[in-house]
Amino acid sequence: MANRPESLNHRSARKAGANQLRIIGGQWRSRRLSVAAVPGLRPTPERVRETLFNWLQSDVAGSRCLDLFAGSGALGLEALSRGAASVIFVEKNKQAYQQLQANIHSLQAEGAQLFRHDALTVLKAEQVPFDLIFLDPPFHQDWPKRILDLIVAGALLHPASMVYLEHEMSYKLNPQDWGLEIYRETHAGEVYSCLLKPIVSTS
Template structure:
């Protein structure tokens, strides 16, 4: 079964994209996306973005719609990857690329740097600490680049890289969303 969500700003404003109801998939709610992209409005144009645990692709599509130069979406669910590719074709864009891979394996081999990284892993599986450590060790976040982390409301974001400075933090329902900047 598939569902839809609406892109809330930019070139594709009000366009709908589809996503599959995969286990653990929780697209970032529109009010959270609106707040996040208000925070990032000056950073998006021309940026290189990495969307880890892409799922519905909401964050990556929103970034591309608002002027990101490129978006790399990493997702390991084959059906979700197919749907992401279908949405890319429907929007007729070459700014978004889907990488069908496990996030940890992808990070082990990635050599690019990104201006923005979106990290929204499945809840309750302890992904944030090890993925953030991999991102820092591989130097994937550009100097002064920003990383968005979405997690369970009650999850303490400890053991993050010491050169990531917290910029913004909010809570909506059971979701905490955080923005950090590499110093």
């Protein structure tokens, strides 16, 4: 979950439990973790995470994941709890980074790697495809298109990979421009969420 400018609807939707995160499934189910008090930083709501991981089902176990703009780490930690083999967390904000580091240590999450870097820098350095990529970038800054450009250019997806993306409802994006298609989608208030996967040729 990223540090982002939020609409009033988006902010109010995330107001409850703003400084706390609860893991909702897997080995750390019901564990509560602190979230850094950074303006605009909120864990992805439990109901949204539940929907996402219902979509993913067995695709999480054993997967190699990237949680870009990690913020609270809600998505990546949920993936690790549900059996992901590894998650690379990327968070630039110092306070959010330090709190996420403490939470990873508290959970003894051996599959976690945490980097305090710019998202673009990390993507340019990666060379091995991911099974799952979580993208919850700051709104109103055109991040999705820039990130998808680098993901595709760096060949960071294989045919069975999936990308979870959140962005504002008003944002215009055609996944087919990056060879992707919408597998699942939903929205809540001003927030649109979708699960993308590569378009695989049947010819």
